[in-house]
Amino acid sequence: xxxxxxxxxxxxxxxxxxxxxxxxxxxxxxxxxxxxxxxxxxxxxxxxxxxxxxxxxxxxxxxxxxxxxxxxxxxxxxxxxxxxxxxxxxxxxxxxxxxxxxxxxxxxxxxxxxxxxxxxxxxxxxxxxxxxxxxxxxxxxxxxxxxxxxxxxxxxxxxxxxxxxxxxxxxxxxxxxxxxxxxxxxxxxxxxxxxxxxxxxxxxxxxxxxxxxxxxxxxxxxxxxxxxxxxxxxxxxxxxxxxxxxxxxxxxxxxxxxxxxxxxxxxxxxxxxxxxxx
Amino acid sequence: xxxxxxxxxxxxxxxxxxxxxxxxxxxxxxxxxxxxxxxxxxxxxxxxxxxxxxxxxxxxxxxxxxxxxxxxxxxxxxxxxxxxxxxxxxxxxxxxxxxxxxxxxxxxxxxxxxxxxxxxxxxxxxxxxxxxxxxxxxxxxxxxxxxxxxxxxxxxxxxxxxxxxxxxxxxxxxxxxxxxxxxxxxxxxxxxxxxxxxxxxxxxxxxxxxxxxxxxxxxxxxxxxxxxxxxxxxxxxxxxxxxxxxxxxxxxxxxxxxxxxxxxxxxxxxxxx
Numbered sequence: 369x370x371x372x373x374x375x376x377x378x379x380x381x382x383x384x385x386x387x388x389x390x391x392x393x394x395x396x397x398x399x400x401x402x403x404x405x406x407x408x409x410x411x412x413x414x415x416x417x418x419x420x421x422x423x424x425x426x427x428x429x430x431x432x433x434x435x436x437x438x439x440x441x442x443x444x445x446x447x448x449x450x451x452x453x454x455x456x457x458x459x460x461x462x463x464x465x466x467x468x469x470x471x472x473x474x475x476x477x478x479x480x481x482x483x484x485x486x487x488x489x490x491x492x493x494x495x496x497x498x499x500x501x502x503x504x505x506x507x508x509x510x511x512x513x514x515x516x517x518x519x520x521x522x523x524x525x526x527x528x529x530x531x532x533x534x535x536x537x538x539x540x541x542x543x544x545x546x547x548x549x550x551x552x553x554x555x556x557x558x559x560x561x562x563x564x565x566x567x568x569x570x571x572x573x574x575x576x577x578x579x580x581x582x583x584x585x586x587x588x589x590x591x592x593x594x595x596x597x598x599x600x601x602x603x604x605x606x607x608x609x610x611x612x613x614x615x616x617x618x619x620x621x622x623x624x625x626x627x628x629x630x631x632x633x634x635x636x637x638x639x640x641x642x643x644x645x646x
Numbered sequence: 647x648x649x650x651x652x653x654x655x656x657x658x659x660x661x662x663x664x665x666x667x668x669x670x671x672x673x674x675x676x677x678x679x680x681x682x683x684x685x686x687x688x689x690x691x692x693x694x695x696x697x698x699x700x701x702x703x704x705x706x707x708x709x710x711x712x713x714x715x716x717x718x719x720x721x722x723x724x725x726x727x728x729x730x731x732x733x734x735x736x737x738x739x740x741x742x743x744x745x746x747x748x749x750x751x752x753x754x755x756x757x758x759x760x761x762x763x764x765x766x767x768x769x770x771x772x773x774x775x776x777x778x779x780x781x782x783x784x785x786x787x788x789x790x791x792x793x794x795x796x797x798x799x800x801x802x803x804x805x806x807x808x809x810x811x812x813x814x815x816x817x818x819x820x821x822x823x824x825x826x827x828x829x830x831x832x833x834x835x836x837x838x839x840x841x842x843x844x845x846x847x848x849x850x851x852x853x854x855x856x857x858x859x860x861x862x863x864x865x866x867x868x869x870x871x872x873x874x875x876x877x878x879x880x881x882x883x884x885x886x887x888x889x890x891x892x893x894x895x896x897x898x899x900x901x902x903x904x905x906x907x908x909x910x911x912x913x914x915x916x917x918x919x
């Protein structure tokens with residue numbers, strides 16, 4: 369059989385990505401389920417779950433991811449519909465407000481949040497000035513701070529997921545519902561929302577997966593008092609040099625992340641340009 | 647003038663929606679605006695609203711060696727990673743757009759896998775490999791390769807889309823009319839894919855320049871990128887210097903953002919979520 373140069377090129381490019389992304393992840397998964405004595409053992413996972421700090425971190429990570437996902441839905445709908453309904457100029461301005469923060473480093477944004485919610489920060493100053501509180505509220509280094517920061521990080525993903533679906537809705541549908549006497553809330557909740565469900569489920573899977581595995585934001589805003597799974601991973605690897613536990617935590621993050629993101633890809637088909645062209 | 651109840655309701659609804667959208671826009675912009683404002687304060691500590699106006703924190707940032715060194719590392723890493731990513735991504739897109747190449751589905755899956763595996767896991771997994779093979783000394787190369795592969799999908803998608811969109815038979819026509827493969831590529835294929843390559847390259851550069859999650863696992867003592875260095879400096883710097891550096895990073899990112907907006911448009915993000 370003759371091998372075409374294009375096949376060879378594809379093989380080489382694929383190998384680079386395979387060796388750099390898939391092989392290391394597979395190594396992590398395999399090593400996390402083997403110990404010195406036995407080829408297969410869940411000992412590392414058992415020691416992680418035996419630790420109260422780790423169990424709390426896992427629960428905290430789930431709570432935060434659920435809260436962040438709900439906030440991103442609440443924020444995503446008005447923003448996505450406003451973008452879809454605006455005239456070109458307002459539309460690109462709104463889109464810019466959503467996408468520019470999306471490009472910024474998590475460190476940069478966390479620094480901004482530090483000043484907004486810090487002890488001498490903006491919110492405390494306003495509340496003190498209004499006489500609503502007597503002493504500054506401690507908002508930094510808490511779950512609240514992490515939720516705020518991750519919501520800021522992930523709202524754009526929800527907006528873009530919803531927008532992809534909203535743009536495909538025929539504008540006549542809304543007009544028809546209105547002319548048939550549906551009130552605006554009815555048009556929105558009973559006509560528009562059901563049509564956006566594919567975008568909503570895609571956005572939910574994506575935001576949840578990214579919230580579970582976010583690293584820099586919880587690290588900077590949660591501090592050491594509210595560790596999540598990713599900060600635990602960093603601590604095991606770089607502070608306590610506990611590689612078996614680090615591998616197990618990485619294994620948990622990998623499985624959760626891959627499961628949700630594969631599901632997301634399966635329902636959007638968005639990754640495949642081939643389908644768009646077909 | 648009287649309104650029908652339905653009109654009132656419509657107005658009330660529009661007002662409520664406008665307020666909600668306004669609230670979330672403020673939420674998205676608040677940390678950015680606040681950080682930039684604070685960088686101009688004349689006080690010795692970060693405070694909002696800033697008191698007085700001063701550029702001293704910018705002067706302070708520019709004169710600090712850790713800022714200049716990590717900025718240089720970040721710029722070189724981002725540039726090298728983007729170059730490598732463009733080479734791999736356009737080659738990958740080319741192979742995916744040809745007909746009758748075996749294993750295209752598998753190749754697509756492998757090249758898109760950075761979007762499926764969490765960044766923190768990619769970072770940690772590479773760190774684990776680096777330690778096992780004792781590759782810490784070449785941390786610069788590790789960073790470049792990691793960023794290049796993680797940003798592969800950003801190049802692959804727009805280029806692949808424009809290759810499929812452009813008429814494939816054009817290149818074959820050029821070839822049959824006597825063009826060399828290089829000429830056919832240079833005059834037919836390249837102009838079709840260039841906008842996608844440029845957009846993908848800018849997004850890749852911006853990603854690499856802003857990344858912490860992958861970089862934090864791979865940097866060495868002399869190869870700390872700007873966001874990673876900033877992350878540790880924020881804790882030990884009580885004055886507003888980090889605010890000035892934050893504002894500089896934002897400004898650089900904003901320039902790239904505007905280039906994308908003006909050239910290919912923000913649609914590219916809406917499509918590539």
